[in-house]
Amino acid sequence: xxxxxxxxxxxxxxxxxxxxxxxxxxxxxxxxxxxxxxxxxxxxxxxxxxxxxxxxxxxxxxxxxxxxxxxxxxxxxxxxxxxxxxxxxxxxxxxxxxxxxxxxxxxxxxxxxxxxxxxxxxxxxxxxxxxxxxxxxxxxxxxxxxxxxxxxxxxxxxxxx
Numbered sequence: 001x002x003x004x005x006x007x008x009x010x011x012x013x014x015x016x017x018x019x020x021x022x023x024x025x026x027x028x029x030x031x032x033x034x035x036x037x038x039x040x041x042x043x044x045x046x047x048x049x050x051x052x053x054x055x056x057x058x059x060x061x062x063x064x065x066x067x068x069x070x071x072x073x074x075x076x077x078x079x080x081x082x083x084x085x086x087x088x089x090x091x092x093x094x095x096x097x098x099x100x101x102x103x104x105x106x107x108x109x110x111x112x113x114x115x116x117x118x119x120x121x122x123x124x125x126x127x128x129x130x131x132x133x134x135x136x137x138x139x140x141x142x143x144x145x146x147x148x149x150x151x152x153x154x155x156x157x158x159x160x161x
Contacts, residue, residue, distance in 0.1 A: 009041055016042060060096040068100045 004012075016027050016038060024042075028035035063071070075086050075097055087094055 012038060013041055013045055058091060060092055069104070072097060072101055072104070 012027075012031050012033065015031070016024060019027050024038055025035040028038045031038070071090065071092070075083060078086050083094055083097075087097070
């Protein structure tokens with residue numbers, strides 16, 4: 001059984017991960033390795049990597065809004081093959097970027113209320129505040145009446161006995 005150095009294993013893995021459309025078996029043949037050995041090294045490396053590997057394999061639906069915006073910003077000037085390569089590195093497709101951009105544009109249009117809506121919302125807010133103050137005063141008055149009623153009953157019960 002052959003023993004391989006850590007540097008050789010790392011170079012073999014780099015060659016495997018950057019293989020393009022070649023198969024793992026063809027890369028293993030070029031390196032004069034058994035393809036099962038190469039797959040084992042890949043599996044071992046992904047298990048050791050843990051969270052960084054899972055971050056790369058994140059689905060487009062798992063991206064947060066901030067990450068989507070950052071991705072749109074980074075890929076804005078790219079086109080064609082550069083965009084494809086950028087998307088491959090991050091596990092995305094160009095149509096994901098397109099849909100995210102459309103969602104951002106649509107949310108921007110919905111978020112800007114019209115001037116009439118703002119005025120009506122302000123008027124409604126003022127009206128609700130007035131009603132809240134009125135009800136607060138009524139509640140305070142009712143509480144005061146209850147306290148007076150209890151004191152009055154206590155006074156009369158004290159005189160009868």
